[in-house]
Amino acid sequence: MRDRRLPYGRQLVDESDVAAVSDVLRSDWLTTGPKVEAFEQAFAEVTGSAHAVAVSTGTSALHAIAHTVGISSGDEVIVPAITFAATANCVVYEGGRPVFADVDPRTLLVDPDSVVAVSSSRTKAVFAVDYAGQPCDYAALDAIGDRAGTLILADACHALGATADGRPIGSLALATAFSMHPVKPITTAEGGMVTTDSDELAAVARRFRNHGISTEFRERERQGSWFYEMIDLGFNYRLSDMQCALGLSQLGKLKAWVERRREIARRYDDAFEELAGVDPLERVPGAEHAYHLYVVKLDLERLTCGRERFFRALQAEGIGVNVHYIPVHLHPYYRERYGTGPGMCPVAEEAYERIVTLPMTHAMSDEDTGDVIDAVAKVASAYAA
Numbered sequence: 001m002r003d004r005r006l007p008y009g010r011q012l013v014d015e016s017d018v019a020a021v022s023d024v025l026r027s028d029w030l031t032t033g034p035k036v037e038a039f040e041q042a043f044a045e046v047t048g049s050a051h052a053v054a055v056s057t058g059t060s061a062l063h064a065i066a067h068t069v070g071i072s073s074g075d076e077v078i079v080p081a082i083t084f085a086a087t088a089n090c091v092v093y094e095g096g097r098p099v100f101a102d103v104d105p106r107t108l109l110v111d112p113d114s115v116v117a118v119s120s121s122r123t124k125a126v127f128a129v130d131y132a133g134q135p136c137d138y139a140a141l142d143a144i145g146d147r148a149g150t151l152i153l154a155d156a157c158h159a160l161g162a163t164a165d166g167r168p169i170g171s172l173a174l175a176t177a178f179s180m181h182p183v184k185p186i187t188t189a190e191g192g193m194v195t196t197d198s199d200e201l202a203a204v205a206r207r208f209r210n211h212g213i214s215t216e217f218r219e220r221e222r223q224g225s226w227f228y229e230m231i232d233l234g235f236n237y238r239l240s241d242m243q244c245a246l247g248l249s250q251l252g253k254l255k256a257w258v259e260r261r262r263e264i265a266r267r268y269d270d271a272f273e274e275l276a277g278v279d280p281l282e283r284v285p286g287a288e289h290a291y292h293l294y295v296v297k298l299d300l301e302r303l304t305c306g307r308e309r310f311f312r313a314l315q316a317e318g319i320g321v322n323v324h325y326i327p328v329h330l331h332p333y334y335r336e337r338y339g340t341g342p343g344m345c346p347v348a349e350e351a352y353e354r355i356v357t358l359p360m361t362h363a364m365s366d367e368d369t370g371d372v373i374d375a376v377a378k379v380a381s382a383y384a385a
Contacts (some may be wrong), residue, residue, distance in 0.1 A: 001316070001317050001318050002317065002318025002319070002371055003318070004318065005315075005318050005319070005320045006318060006319055006320050006359045006364070006368055006371065006372065007320040007359060007361075008183070008293075008320050008321060008322040008357050008358065008359045008360065008361075009182075009183030009184075009292075009293075009359070009360060009361045010182060010183060010361055010363055011182035011183070011187045011363070012257070012361070012362055012363040013187075013246075016249055017246055017249045017250060019249075020245040020246060020248065020249040021242050021245050021246050023245065024241045024242045024245045025242065027241070029218075029241045030240060030241055030242060031238060031240040031241055031242075032216050032217050032218050032238060032241070033218055033241040034218070034241070035241040035242075035244040035245045035248065036054055036238075036239060036240075036241060036244045038244070038248055039052075039054060039239075039244035039245075039247050039248045039251070040052040040053065040054050040193075040244075042248055042251055043178075043193055043195070043247075043251065044195060046160075046168065046170075046251060046254065047160075047168050047169065047170025047171055047176070047178075047195045048167065048168045048170060048171035049170050049171050049176070049195035049196060049197055050196070050197040050198075050199070050202075051194075051195065051196050051197070051198070051199070051201075051202035052170075052193050052194070052195050053193065053194040053195075053196075053202055053205040053206055053209065054191065054192075054193055054209075054238075054239040054244060054247075055191070055192045055193065055194060055205075055209045055237040055238070055239055056190060056191065056192065056209075056236075056237045056238060056239055057179065057181075057190050057191065057192045057237075058086065058157040058177060058178065058179025058180070058181060058191075058192040059086040059089070059090065059179075059192070060192050060209070060235070060237040061157075061177035061178060061179070061192030061193055061194045062086055062087060062089075062090035062127075062155060062157075062177045062192075063090040063093050063094075063235075063237075064177075064194050064205045064208050064209060064237065065090070065153055065175045065176075065177055065194055065205070066090045066091055066093065066094045066096070067094055067204070067205075067208050067232075067234075068175065068194075068201045068204040068205050068208065069124075069125060069151055069153065069174065069175065069201070070124075071091060071094040071095070071096040071124060071125065072094060072095050072096065073095040073096070074095075074096075074122060075091075075095075075096040075097070075122060075124040075125075076096065076097050076098075076099045076120060076122040076123045076124065077091040077096050077097070077098055077099065077123070077124060077125045077126070077127055078098075078099050078100075078101050078110075078115055078118060078119065078123060078125070078126045078127070079091065079098045079099070079100055079101070079127045079129075079328065080100070080101050080102075080103055080109070080110035080127075080128075080129050080131070080348075081100045081101065081102060081103060081327040081328060081329055081344070081345035081348035081349075082103050082108050082129075082131060082324075082325055082327055082328075082348045082351065082352070083129040083131065083155065083325060083328060084157070084324075084325055085325075085328050085331060087127050087129055087155045087328070088100075088328045088334070091127070096124070097122075097338070098328070098334075098338075099118050099120075099123070100118070100327075100328060100329040100340065100344060100345055101114040101115045101117075101118050101126075101345070102114040102345040102346065102347045102348055103131075103345070103347055103348050103351065104347075105347050105350075105351060106281065106282040107131070107134060107281055107282050107283075107284060108131050108132070108281060108295070108348075108351055108355075109129070109130075109131050109134065109136045109137070109284070110126075110128055110129060110136055110141075111347070112137055112140040112141060112144060114345075115141065115144055116144060119144075119148060119150070123148065123150055124150065124151060125150060125151035125152070125153050126141060126144070126145065126150055126151070126152055126153065127153050127154070127155050128141055128152060128153065128154050128155065128173065129154075129155040129158075130154065130155065130156045130158055130159035130162060130169060130290075131158060131293075132158055132281065132289075132291070132292060132293040132294070132295050132324070133158045133159045133161075133162055133185075133261075133289050133290030133291045133292040133293065134159070134162065134281075134283070134284055134287055134289045134290075135159065135162050135163070135164035135169055135172070135284065135287045136154075137284070138152070138154075138164060138172045138173065151174055152173050152174060153173055153174055153175055153176070153177075154169070154170075154172060154173035154175070154176040154177065155176075155177050156169045156170060156176045156177060156178055157177060157178055157179035157181075157184070157192075158179075158184070158290065158292035158293065159178075159290045159292065160178050160180075160184065160185045160186065160254065160258075160290060161185050161254050161255070161257075161258035161290040162258075162287065162288055162289060162290035163287065163288040164284075164286065164287050164288075165286045165287075169290070170195040171195070171197070174196065174198065174201070175194060175195070175196040175198070175201055175205075176194070176195045176196070177192060177193070177194060178192060178193040178194075178195070179191070179192050180192065180193070180247055183292070183361070184292055185254060185257055185258055185261070185290055185292060185362070186247060186250035186251055186253070186254055186257070187246070187247075187250060188239065188243040188244065188246050188247040188250075189243055189246065190243075191239050191243050191247060192239075204232070207231060207232050207234055208232060208234040208235065208237065209234065209235065209236075209237035209238055210234060210236070210237075210238060211230060211234045211235065211236060212230050212231055212232030212233050212234030213228050213229070213230050213231070213234070214228050214229045214230070214231050215228045256362075257362035258290055258291070258362075260362040261290070261291035261292075261360060261361070261362055262288075262289065262291060264291070264294070264360060264364060264369050265289065265291050265294055265360070267369050267373065268280065268294055268358065268369075268372070268373065271373040271376075271377070272296065272373075272376070275376070275377060275380055276299070276302045276380065276384060277298060277299045277300075277302040277303040277380045277383070277384065277385075278296050278298060278299070278376060278380050279296060279297045279298075279299055280294070280295075280296050280297075281295050281296070281297065291360055292360070293324055293357050293360055294357065294358045294359075294360040295324065295355050295356070295357050295358075296355070296356055296358060296376075297351060297354045297355055298310055298354045298355075298356065299354075300353075300354060301385070302384070302385050303380070303383045303384065303385055304383045304384070304385050305383040306353075307323075307353055307354055307355070307356065309383070310356065310379060310380075310383065311323070311356055313379040313382070313383075314356070314375055314376065314379055317371075317375035317378065317379070318371070318375070319358070319359060319371070319372055319375045319376075320359060321356050321357060321358060321359070322356075322357040323352075323355060323356060323357060324355070324357050325352075326352060327345060327348045327349055327352055329341070329344050329345060330342065330349070330352075358372055358376070359372055
């Protein structure tokens with residue numbers, strides 16, 4: 001038993017990050033300044049995209065995408081049942097209707113066959129979710145989109161640093177949303193990013209984050225102009241220079257930090273390979289996982305307890321486990337407003353009763369990793385059928 005609980009995720013901030021933020025605090029620009037543009041350019045390069053647009057959160061990145069592609073009343077957007085609620089919520093913000101697709105039981109990524117099954121003449125887009133940090137089957141989704149004229153969008157809030165067939169996440173969909181919350185591979189405290197190769201979508205997203213206004217203050221200052229117009233109805237979703245300085249500093253460490261997460265995942269994989277009752281999610285061939293999360297499914301037929309008791313036992317050992325996620329269609333808001341409920345996505349619903357998220361962060365030591373492995377083995381042995 002650990003003396004101090006190990007969280008499932010947390011940030012790692014070093015002195016170079018602190019210095020980067022301090023430099024901005026001593027500068028003339030705290031927001032809408034040069035660090036925003038520098039961070040966007042560096043992020044676009046890392047993700048292999050033509051444009052990156054910094055916004056205030058991962059949720060605002062999703063909302064910006066929903067707005068820029070024109071989702072509106074009468075449109076349906078397919079969302080996997082296992083994701084954070086924000087993926088579906090951003091569709092509702094723009095007047096659309098989320099339609100929930102089931103997931104692959106091996107990976108918990110959206111099942112392309114289920115996407116086809118729930119599609120209709122009103123389907124405008126699919127929001128693919130790179131769950132836990134592993135890329136979806138974009139080839140299959142693109143084929144579906146090409147046949148039906150459906151837009152393929154990406155919620156990659158878990159997946160910065162991942163690749164699919166050698167291509168970085170951020171370059172595989174029409175537009176991609178990222179999050180930089182403290183538990184993610186890099187952080188800006190709170191923050192998000194939209195990547196796209198479309199000049200038009202990038203321009204609309206930049207306006208959307210700034211009240212729908214045609215120009216930002218730094219641009220007007222360079223031009224010696226005061227004039228601007230509000231073209232769209234937007235929001236204040238700007239990311240500050242302080243946050244972008246932190247993100248720019250952290251981005252330079254992304255490769256090493258993601259590799260550290262993969263090292264921890266390999267240790268987990270090896271330890272749990274022969275452990276009865278605990279099954280890691282499967283890997284997608286040709287994909288490089290970013291491991292925002294490390295999720296296991298409990299084989300309840302080989303255990304004498306359910307997920308709740310297993311979860312509590314790990315917490316008692318000082319392991320800060322979590323569950324990602326309650327299927328979105330089971331949340332009261334969606335059940336009451338859209339008539340969703342049990343039975344709609346049986347694979348996701350069955351998986352939800354079995355999944356546990358173990359600690360996974362590049363800040364973990366080898367000793368921390370060993371503590372998790374020992375605790376999981378202890379609890380699995382105690383409840384072995």
